[in-house]
Structure formats: structure tokens, C-alpha cells
Amino acid sequence: MASTAETPALAGAPSPRSNRDVVEQNLARRHRNEAIFRFTGLGAILVGIALVGVLFGSILIKGVPAFTQATMTLEVDFDPEIINIPERPVLQASQSVAEYEQALLSWRRRLAFVNWNKVIQASLAKVLPAAADNARDAAGMIASGERIKLRDMVEADPSIVGTTQAVSLVAAANVDVWLKGNIDRTLPQHMQQLSKLQQEWSDELYQRGVISMAFSTALFTNVDSRSSPATAGLLGAIVGSVMMMLIVLVVAVPIGVMAAIYLEEFAPKNRLTDLIEVNINNLAAVPSIVFGLLGAAVFINFLGLPLSAPIVGGLVLSLMTLPTVIIASRASLRAVPPSIRQAALGVGASPMQAMFHHTLPLAVPGMLTGAIIGVAQALGETAPLLLIGMNAFVASVPSTPMEQSSALPVQIYLWQGNELRNFFEARTSAAIIVLLAVMITLNALAIFLRNRFERRW
Amino acid sequence: MSAVAAEASTGRYETIRIADPVARPTKIAAKEVYVHYGAKEALHHVSIDIPAQAVTAFIGPSGCGKSTFLRCFNRMNDTIENCRVDGVLDMEGEDLNDHSLDVVLLRARVGMVFQKPNPFPKSIFENIAYGPRIHGVAQDKAHLQEIVETSLKKAGLWEEVKDRLNEPGTGLSGGQQQRLCIARAIAVSPEVILMDEPCSALDPIATAKVEELIGELRQNYTIIIVTHSMSQAQRVSQRTAYFHLGYLVEEGPTESIFNNPQEKRTKDYITGVFG
Ligand SMILES: Nc1ncnc2c1ncn2[C@@H]1O[C@H](COP(=O)(O)OP(=O)(O)OP(=O)(O)O)[C@@H](O)[C@H]1O
Numbered sequence: 065m066a067s068t069a070e071t072p073a074l075a076g077a078p079s080p081r082s083n084r085d086v087v088e089q090n091l092a093r094r095h096r097n098e099a100i101f102r103f104t105g106l107g108a109i110l111v112g113i114a115l116v117g118v119l120f121g122s123i124l125i126k127g128v129p130a131f132t133q134a135t136m137t138l139e140v141d142f143d144p145e146i147i148n149i150p151e152r153p154v155l156q157a158s159q160s161v162a163e164y165e166q167a168l169l170s171w172r173r174r175l176a177f178v179n180w181n182k183v184i185q186a187s188l189a190k191v192l193p194a195a196a197d198n199a200r201d202a203a204g205m206i207a208s209g210e211r212i213k214l215r216d217m218v219e220a221d222p223s224i225v226g227t228t229q230a231v232s233l234v235a236a237a238n239v240d241v242w243l244k245g246n247i248d249r250t251l252p253q254h255m256q257q258l259s260k261l262q263q264e265w266s267d268e269l270y271q272r273g274v275i276s277m278a279f280s281t282a283l284f285t286n287v288d289s290r291s292s293p294a295t296a297g298l299l300g301a302i303v304g305s306v307m308m309m310l311i312v313l314v315v316a317v318p319i320g321v322m323a324a325i326y327l328e329e330f331a332p333k334n335r336l337t338d339l340i341e342v343n344i345n346n347l348a349a350v351p352s353i354v355f356g357l358l359g360a361a362v363f364i365n366f367l368g369l370p371l372s373a374p375i376v377g378g379l380v381l382s383l384m385t386l387p388t389v390i391i392a393s394r395a396s397l398r399a400v401p402p403s404i405r406q407a408a409l410g411v412g413a414s415p416m417q418a419m420f421h422h423t424l425p426l427a428v429p430g431m432l433t434g435a436i437i438g439v440a441q442a443l444g445e446t447a448p449l450l451l452i453g454m455n456a457f458v459a460s461v462p463s464t465p466m467e468q469s470s471a472l473p474v475q476i477y478l479w480q481g482n483e484l485r486n487f488f489e490a491r492t493s494a495a496i497i498v499l500l501a502v503m504i505t506l507n508a509l510a511i512f513l514r515n516r517f518e519r520r521w
Numbered sequence: 522m523s524a525v526a527a528e529a530s531t532g533r534y535e536t537i538r539i540a541d542p543v544a545r546p547t548k549i550a551a552k553e554v555y556v557h558y559g560a561k562e563a564l565h566h567v568s569i570d571i572p573a574q575a576v577t578a579f580i581g582p583s584g585c586g587k588s589t590f591l592r593c594f595n596r597m598n599d600t601i602e603n604c605r606v607d608g609v610l611d612m613e614g615e616d617l618n619d620h621s622l623d624v625v626l627l628r629a630r631v632g633m634v635f636q637k638p639n640p641f642p643k644s645i646f647e648n649i650a651y652g653p654r655i656h657g658v659a660q661d662k663a664h665l666q667e668i669v670e671t672s673l674k675k676a677g678l679w680e681e682v683k684d685r686l687n688e689p690g691t692g693l694s695g696g697q698q699q700r701l702c703i704a705r706a707i708a709v710s711p712e713v714i715l716m717d718e719p720c721s722a723l724d725p726i727a728t729a730k731v732e733e734l735i736g737e738l739r740q741n742y743t744i745i746i747v748t749h750s751m752s753q754a755q756r757v758s759q760r761t762a763y764f765h766l767g768y769l770v771e772e773g774p775t776e777s778i779f780n781n782p783q784e785k786r787t788k789d790y791i792t793g794v795f796g
Pocket residue numbers: 558563581582583584585586587588589590601
């Protein structure tokens with residue numbers, strides 16, 4: 065403007081020229097600060113990535129070898145001399161069903177009492193003649209749980225008695241440890257878990273290819289076992305965890321979402337709702353072990369639900385997840401622009417219609433993310449499960465949530481404490497990998513759903 | 522007695538009212554409307570007759586209570602925490618402020634267009650069809666399609682969007698979005714349409730289109746518009762009400778308010794001395 069020159073300068077106000085100098089003077093410092101801030105931030109992220117890298121790296125390095133396991137492929141003679149059992153009973157016309165089942169049961173019992181170690185010893189002797197004279201050493205080469213595999217084969221098809229079948233049998237845990245180098249071979253013999261003979265056999269069979277490292281299906285198809293560590297698996301724990309996750313999904317998510325909708329849209333704003341809000345936020349910060357105590361007191365002592373059961377675990381984890389779900393759901397409801405709600409109300413939608421037709425669909429991606437992250441957290445939670453007895457050793461797959469069961473994180477905890485360290489260290493890491501894989505899948509699903517349903521406005 | 526003198530003697534401001542040269546039937550008569558936000562009184566004893574089939578403009582400086590008053594007509598103030606409305610809003614014998622009145626029905630009769638275009642993040646068709654659908658107005662699909670088409674035609678948007686009814690309403694330009702919102706309001710066949718600064722987010726060309734539309738809609742609807750543009754009030758409205766600090770200062774035929782304001786505050790505002 066032309067008048068600028070005539071306007072008297074304000075007292076103390078710098079002239080435009082010197083103002084430029086002042087700004088310029090500070091410029092270097094400002095840029096330096098910015099650079100420092102940027103590098104600090106970058107450094108923080110790099111440290112974080114490095115730590116995560118170390119964590120994942122160590123787990124992967126330890127755990128991945130456990131997915132393969134020393135497995136022996138043997139020509140097993142189903143010798144009728146040893147497997148000395150009658151024909152499998154068939155239902156006779158003269159028999160009642162009860163009688164038939166009685167007969168079948170006693171046939172099964174006889175099958176179970178067959179000296180399967182002898183069958184294995186004989187098969188082993190075909191590749192290792194010395195095994196014929198060393199029953200104990202021979203039996204110790206194969207995971208003891210594998211006897212059941214042979215029994216099951218005969219039970220499924222009794223006609224294989226008298227024939228020779230190629231069967232792959234998981235080697236004993238100690239053989240696996242020896243071959244993978246998880247035990248110091250220079251240790252004196254009295255500190256070794258395999259006998260001298262077994263050590264030689266292992267090496268020899270490995271060289272001859274009778275023992276090979278095969279994928280450990282047992283890890284996924286078997287339950288935990290203490291007598292046969294080599295065939296101990298995660299099936300029971302996986303099923304237990306899945307059941308608990310489903311319970312959390314069914315219990316915590318609907319309750320949490322409804323609570324969030326009510327609090328956000330319909331609740332009168334008064335002291336009581338303020339109090340509820342504060343307490344929900346507090347609950348989110350309550351240590352999870354406290355929820356375990358609560359679960360033990362309420363669900364087990366008061367309601368009389370069974371110990372170690374997924375139903376109790378699921379309910380406890382639901383309680384724990386509820387605040388997360390409520391908070392995430394409220395946040396995503398609040399993130400929906402109020403103008404959308406006003407528009408709906410403006411054309412005469414009732415508050416409920418405005419909610420369910422407009423606000424909620426827009427909030428769903430955020431809610432899903434919250435719910436899935438809550439469920440993923442619940443999946444990895446261990447402490448509350450210890451308090452409701454889920455750290456019990458359970459060697460069965462639960463068929464209902466009322467039955468005893470293990471859970472993945474608890475199984476990790478149990479294996480971590482197993483006395484057969486050499487073997488279970490890798491097994492534990494493998495279980496952690498399985499758990500992490502499930503979690504990463506869940507999180508990926510959350511991201512996918514969010515991107516899928518996200519809408520612009 | 523002048524208004525100022527009356528205010529001084531009774532502590533109560535009396536609105537200056539100028540009648541229309543030709544009497545119009547009254548659609549809504551607001552009597553002694555007070556609005557409180559918590560303890561704060563935002564509107565003081567506002568009384569005004571809203572004529573049918575005409576455009577009434579609310580003008581006044583920012584914060585004087587225009588939007589607050591406008592929201593009384595469709596009870597949108599109910600959705601605001603702490604907001605209390607007292608008084609009577611008589612629409613053809615029914616008190617809109619009577620809490621036994623169903624707001625859903627009311628909002629089907631009194632539509633609203635907001636300051637910022639706020640189409641639903643759905644298709645253009647769904648935007649218009651939503652109102653008729655929830656009110657169960659449309660008998661069948663063909664009828665619904667017909668409603669959508671006529672609403673869009675009335676809003677002057679049909680030619681521009683007829684080939685992309687299934688595209689999102691949020692993909693339209695600002696001016697088109699606002700006309701979509703007007704079409705959405707029309708679709709439920711309201712008797713009254715409230716507009717709160719409907720053109721403040723639009724460019725002059727889009728504004729001209731919306732103003733033209735308001736002029737056409739006036740034939741069939743009662744319209745109340747809040748605006749900050751003096752020229753817009755003059756162009757579109759038949760009656761104007763000037764608000765100041767929660768008081769209705771002066772109301773009368775638009776021409777008379779702009780050409781011959783009675784109150785100094787009105788005059789200062791419309792001549793741009795303040796506000
Ligand atoms: N939700 C609210 N809570 C509390 N006070 C409010 C609320 N909305 C409006 N007010 C107050 O009520 C008074 C009138 O506000 P209103 O929004 O009606 O003004 P306005 O005339 O529409 O202003 P503008 O022209 O800026 O839109 C103002 O003093 C405002 O601060």
C-alpha cells in the first residue's frame with residue numbers, strides 16, 4: 065500500500081529490513097533443532113526395529129529347527145508271534161450290541177497289552193543287528209508315544225498282522241537332541257542322556273538315511289505329553305485357545321460394542337455415566353492377573369464352573385478385553401463426523417436409525433480393528449489363565465469348552481519350564497512362533513478389514 | 522414509546538414489527554421462545570410469525586442466536602446437551618415445542634439443510650431415497666425411483682447426475698452436494714425447509730444456483746434461511762428478521778428492513794458499520 069511509508073512506525077517495532085535479519089539469524093538454529101529432532105526420532109525407531117529384530121531373530125533361530133524332527137523310517141514286521149491276538153470280533157447275529165461292544169473292548173485291551181517295544185526292537189534289528197541283543201537301548205531310540213501309532217495301525221486294519229510295512233516313527237527326543245547338536249558331545253558319558261550304543265546307532269542311522277529330519281506333524285496333531293516328549297504337540301493348546309478366542313468374540317465384542325453405542329449415543333451425561341466412563345478406562349489398566357483372581361472367585365468358586373476349562377478362560381479374557389473393545393468402539397464412533405448424524409436426524413431418522421444406518425457402519429472398521437486387537441491380546445494372555453488352573457498338565461483335546469484344556473501361552477510357559485531343556489528349548493520357541501503367527505494373522509486381518517470397509521466422507 | 526425506551530423502563534426488549542403490505546397466512550407462530558444453554562440464556566423471548574409459501578431470512582451478527590432459533594423449528598436443539606427451549610412454536614395449531622410431539626414426525630414435516638453440505642457417504646440415489654424409505658412413503662421401487670427423480674429435478678440437479686445415480690454423493694462438487702442435500706430434504710415432502718447458511722461453503726456460481734432454487738421452492742414450501750449475506754437476504758427473502766445478542770430486534774418485509782430500518786442497530790448492521 066502506498067501509505068505504508070507514511071505510517072509512523074510503532075514504538076519498538078523493527079523495520080522490515082531488520083526483521084528479515086532477525087529471522088535469518090535464528091534460521092540456522094531452528095533448522096538445527098529440527099534436524100536433531102528428526103534424527104532422534106529416526107534413532108528411536110531404529111532402536112525399536114533392532115530390538116524387534118533381535119527378538120524375532122532369536123525366536124526364529126531357536127524355533128525353526130523344531131519344526132523338523134529326527135524321524136526313523138523302518139520296515140516294521142507286524143509279527144503274529146508278538147502281536148498275538150485273536151481276530152477282531154464282528155457283530156454276530158446271535159449277539160446283542162452290548163455283547164459285541166464288550167467283546168470289542170476286550171480285544172482292544174489285548175491289543176494294548178502287546179509288547180510293542182519288541183516289535184520295534186525287531187524292526188530296528190533289521191537295520192542294526194546289534195539291536196537284537198539290547199532291548200532297552202533299542203526301545204529308547206523311538207519316542208515312546210509311537211507305540212500307539214503301531215497299535216492304531218493294527219486296530220484300523222488287523223489284516224496287516226503278518227505283513228511288513230514301511231512306517232516312519234518319530235525318534236526319541238534325546239536322539240533328536242544328539243543329532244541336532246543340542247547337547248555337548250564331549251560331555252562325559254555319565255552326563256549324557258543317550259547310552260554309548262544309542263549314540264553310535266543314531267549317528268550311523270542318520271548317515272545311512274534311515275533317520276532323517278522330517279516335518280514334525282506331531283507338533284500340530286498331538287497333545288502335550290510328558291512320557292513321550294518327542295511327540296508332544298500343541299493340538300490341545302491350539303484348540304483350547306481357539307475356543308477361548310471364540311468365547312471372547314461372542315461375549316466381549318457384542319457387549320463391548322453395545323456398551324460403547326449406549327454410552328456414546330444414548331446415555332444421559334451425568335455423574336453416573338461419568339463414573340462409569342472413568343471406571344472403564346481404569347479397568348483397561350488393571351493388571352490382567354487381577355482378572356484371573358476375579359475369574360477364580362466368581363466363575364469357579366461362586367458359579368462352580370470347572371477348573372482349567374476354556375469356558376472360564378474365555379470369560380476371564382472377555383472381561384479383560386471388554387474395556388479395550390469399549391474404548392476402541394467409542395473412539396471410532398466419535399470419529400464419525402457429527403454432520404452425518406445431524407443429516408440423518410434432519411430427515412427424520414430416529415436416534416436409533418441414525419445410529420444403525422449411518423454412524424455405526426462408518427465406525428465398523430475402527431471397531432473391528434479394536435475388537436481384533438483385543439482378541440489378539442487375549443490370545444497371548446497368560447497370567448489370568450494360571451490362576452484359573454489352566455497351567456495344569458492336560459493331555460487331551462477338549463471337545464467342549466467345559467472340558468479341561470491347555471492354552472497356547474500356557475503351553476509355552478509349561479514347556480519353558482520342562483526339565484528336558486535340550487529338547488524343549490526349541491520346542492518352546494516353535495510354540496511361540498505358532499502363537500505369533502496366529503497373532504500376526506489376526507492383525508493382518510484387522511488391517512485388511514479396516515482398509516476394506518473404510519469409507520471416505 | 523420507542524423500543525429503546527421500553528427496554529429501559531421494563532428491562533424487556535420489544536421487537537419492532539412491520540406488517541406485510543399484503544397479508545400472508547402464517548405457517549408457524551413462535552411465541553415467547555427462550556433458549557438456554559445450561560445457565561446461559563442464548564435467546565430472549567423471541568416471537569415471530571413465519572409466513573407460509575414465502576422465504577423468511579434471519580440475519581444478524583455472529584453468535585446472536587440465529588442458528589439456535591432455527592433449530593427450534595425442527596427440535597434439533599434436543600440433540601444438544603444442556604440445551605433447553607421454552608415457549609410455544611405453533612404450527613397450524615400444533616405446538617412444535619410440546620415434548621409429547623414425536624420429533625420423527627416433526628422432522629418429516631420440517632426439513633433442514635445445513636451449513637456444510639453433508640451428504641451421506643452413500644450413492645446419490647441412496648442419499649435421496651433414505652428419507653422416503655425410513656418414513657415408508659414409497660409404496661414400491663418404481664415409486665421410490667420416481668420420488669428420487671422428482672426431488673433431484675426440483676433441486677435442479679437431475680440433468681447433472683442422472684447418469685451416475687449410483688456414484689457416491691460425496692464425489693459431487695460442493696455446490697452439487699448442497700443441492701443434493703436440498704433434494705434429500707425435499708424427498709420427504711416437508712412443509713417447511715430450514716436452511717442454515719446454505720451457501721456459505723459455495724462459490725458465487727453455485728450460490729446463484731441455490732438461490733434460484735430457493736426462489737422456485739418458495740412456491741410450494743415455507744422456507745426459513747439464515748444468512749450472513751445481506752444481498753442474498755435481499756435477493757431470496759420476502760421477510761427478514763434481524764437478531765442481536767439473542768434478541769429479535771426487528772422483523773418486517775425484506776424491502777422495508779433494508780431500505781428503511783427502524784432500529785439503529787439494524788441499520789448499522791445492514792450498512793456494514795458492524796457485524
Ligand atoms: N452447543 C452450544 N452450547 C453452548 N452454547 C452455545 C451452543 N451453541 C451455541 N451457543 C451459544 O449460543 C449463542 C448463539 O449461538 P448461535 O450458534 O445460535 O449463533 P449464530 O447466530 O448462528 O452465529 P453464527 O452466525 O456465527 O452462526 C452464542 O453465544 C453461542 O456461544
